[in-house]
Amino acid sequence: MPHPKVLIACLALSAATACWAAPEEIQVYLDEFAEPGKFGLDFHTNYVLSAQPGSSTRRMLRVTPELSYGINDNWEAALYWLTSVGPAQGDGRPVTDGAKVRFKWRPRGPTPDSPWYGAVNVELGKLSKRFYADQNSAEVKLIGVYQKDLWTLGANLNVDRALRSNPQQPATTEIDTKVAYRLSEAEHGDLRVGLENYAFLGAIRRQAGPSTRTSSTFLVADFSVRRWDLNIGLGKASGASNDKWLLKAIIGVPLD
DSSP: OOOHHHHHHHHHHTTTTSSBOOOSOOOOOOSOOOOBTOEEEEEEEEEEEEEOTTOTTTTOEEEEEEEEEEOSSSEEEEEEEEEEEBTTBGGGOOEEEEEEEEEEEOSSOOBTTBSEEEEEEEEEEEEOTTTOTTOEEEEEEEEEEEEETTEEEEEEEEEEEESSSSOSSOOEEEEEEEEEEEOSOGGGTOOEEEEEEEEEEEESSOOSSSOOOEEEEEEEEEEEETTEEEEEEEEEEEESBSEEEEEEEEEEEOOO
């Protein structure tokens, strides 16, 4: 039997995410951008090591392939396919959670003359009701990055809402941040270590009731192995979250 506080938090979140769990993509957007005319392929994965009592997300594995394409120097497009597998759903068989398309715009690329970089990312999704009650979703992500010497600082402001006139779920906000320090140059794997934090702030229009805020912090390493780009992290979630401890990996596949 789940602890009463966990049940209360889940009931309060039922109009939003049926108790927050890790999303299909755990990533702080920095200055990554597909080259014009070229495709990119990433696999976003996360595995729930432990969860709240009674949670259906325990031992759940989420795998989301992302195929991106560089339209030109200012625009990038991508397609996501959301899948998951876990002992508490689909009799342990993989299931699809829907698909998303995204478009990223930047006024300019990173330059040696300026440590600052900014971009805007827009996502539209058609999702399963199990994953997102309103099924049609939209997200706007504002991206800011500061890179100086060996340090990288990144911040994303996300605003999510359902694409329907009378949504079951309110519009919500999240702030994602990252700080990383480079330990080796590109010829030696370009190893960077740091912290990522994902702070879900809940509904924009707050209602009375228990707080729906959650936060998850990951110790991460970014590096390259034979042209494969890897982001590996171990994280702990707190607040109104189904999940407790998670492993995540973003795998960038070389296509040329």
